[in-house]
Amino acid sequence: MTDTSLAARGVALDLLRDVLRKSVPFDDAFDAHPELAALQPRDRGFVRLLVATVLRRLGQIDEMIQASLAKPGLPKAAIHDMLRLGTAQLVFLNTPAHAAVDTAVELAAARNAAPYKGLINAVLRRIGREGAEMAARQDAGRLNTPDWLWLSWRSAYGTARTRGIVEAHLHEAPLDITVKSDPEGWAERLGATLLPTGSLRRPTGGSVTELPGFEDGEWWIQDLAASLPAKLFGDLARKRVFDLCAAPGGKTAQLVVRGARVTAIDRSARRLERVTENLKRLRLEADVLAADATTWEPEEPADAVLLDAPCSATGAIRRHPDILRVKTPDDIAKLARAQSRLLARSVELVKPGGTLIYCTCSIQPEEGEVQIARLLEQDKRMERWPVTADELGGLSEPINEVGEVRSLPGMLADLGGIDGFFVARLRRRQG
Ligand SMILES: C[S@@+](CC[C@H](N)C(=O)[O-])C[C@H]1O[C@@H](n2cnc3c(N)ncnc32)[C@H](O)[C@@H]1O
Incomplete structure (x- = not known):
């Protein structure tokens, strides 16, 4: 992995933590990240797309990770986020499997998580092989929608319209x-x-x-x-x-x-x-x-x-x-x-x-x-x-x-x- 792509994935990891665990709005976290300015415009675009894809597809991604762990129970938060970034690349962003897996493993080494390299490697290799098929079987719209929002929309607009809403969320707006x-x-x-x-x-x-x-x-x-x-x-x-x-x-x-x-x-x-x-x-x-x-x-x-x-x-x-x-x-x-x-x-x-x-x-x-x-x-x-x-x-x-x-x-x-x-x-x- 080049230094810039390692840096870009490191920034993506930080942004995911800020949004998911500190409830910082993504745009604010993005604008405030100290290492973002040093990235090439192309890498900045990649970071944005990668984090947005994890957030858009989080329910699907987490289900795939759960299904691919050898033992039940999720790993600690930062490792979980590394798996999420890897899965988004493998299943939704068409990153070649070897690149997505290798970069996730190197990121683990760079972030003092070397003991987890084996786990990351095994889970992502499996998702690389089976992820597309898993995604095809998933109810994507429902899985990616938190329960409270699903229930509030279903009670306001009925099931058919709610389906329309959650399916539309799978795609970026023009x-x-x-x-x-x-x-x-x-x-x-x-x-x-x-x-x-x-x-x-x-x-x-x-x-x-x-x-x-x-x-x-x-x-x-x-x-x-x-x-x-x-x-x-x-x-x-x-x-x-x-x-x-x-x-x-x-x-x-x-x-x-x-x-x-x-x-x-x-x-x-x-x-x-x-x-x-x-x-x-x-x-x-x-x-x-x-x-x-x-x-x-x-x-x-x-x-x-x-x-x-x-x-x-x-x-x-x-x-x-x-x-x-x-x-x-x-x-x-x-x-x-x-x-x-x-x-x-x-x-x-x-x-x-x-x-x-x-x-x-x-x-x-x-x-x-x-x-x-x-x-x-x-x-x-x-x-x-x-x-x-x-x-x-x-x-x-x-x-x-x-x-x-x-x-x-x-x-x-x-x-x-x-x-x-x-x-x-x-x-x-x-x-
Ligand atoms: C939805 S945004 C407005 C978007 C804007 N009308 C446009 O079309 O670009 C809501 C705005 O309301 C402002 N705001 C919130 N509470 C306010 C208040 N009590 N008085 C004036 N502005 C307020 C926020 O700072 C925010 O900029």
Whole structure:
């Protein structure tokens, strides 16, 4: 094994420990790893793919490891992680068997685990021989999904839709792009597909910043589902809009492009820097303000308010498989309480006759449908303004019976799928 590939696998081992045992979100662990900067871009890409594959396929991988151990009982955590990295390469990343096994054994030697070299060698050789057949017999979607999430989705959406969700999680999401203007022209220049809602779609891979139009600020990365809320305000020309949870600013940019005068608020000054940077690259202008939206007092209410609330992000598992491992039912309850406080405050920040859009990239009903049902029951100043399929380029599948957008991974499969998202559009009654 070359020094760089040993270093890359060592970094992957550390990242797996950070996510699985310290519940650090993968992107944060990745950005913070001290040895990552020294790796070649290709090795960095490999580390990302390798760890993401283990997280995406953890249930399957662990079942294969269990079945391949000579004695029952798992080895200690670091050895288990070395086996996981080896198995992901052997079964899901098409690494030649000798390379995957040898590198795992060398990693063990480099990490003071030489006594385990024999065990690692034996288990991975067996998985190299039998892994593909084992994988073909597994119920992949179910095995890779923690029980609490499986049960929550099955009770909210039924078994067939839950199957669609968990099967979609097995694959990485495509790269979606929102353009400032001329979607047809940019689709051609970027070699992308133009989706019915106006977003562009490309397969993932390659360097985004080297694509035409990036430097000139003609477009930004934004999932198809995430692009929907800002499109649902109706005419925004010269309207005053509060974007209450704005960072990193994808929706802020959309609102500005649509002609609104936007105040972009976020309580994280660090994340707000991303909004400022993104707006600068896109040559767009908004007032950017670090404040807590639950206590912020503007001079007057706005014509429209966007509340893209902090959430568990269980709708974005295709892009962030670590969510399967780091989120807990307690997180959902805590986030739901914060969302409900933000929602109550948002009502006060919108003028009578104005529009409030609430959205989250979660597929937990507690962070979506339940929030809106409770608000409408408690606050008679607000009413629903249902979303229609023609506002989504004719897509009716992600609209529920009361006119909320409820997208689920697994929907729009013929277009390449969509992240899970919830969007409710409300109006504050006059008077
Ligand atoms: C889902 S993200 C927003 C994504 C953003 N709207 C976009 O499209 O790029 C949620 C944001 O809410 C911010 N946030 C959480 N609690 C907040 C609060 N009480 N007031 C303002 N911002 C808050 C977080 O810092 C985070 O940046």
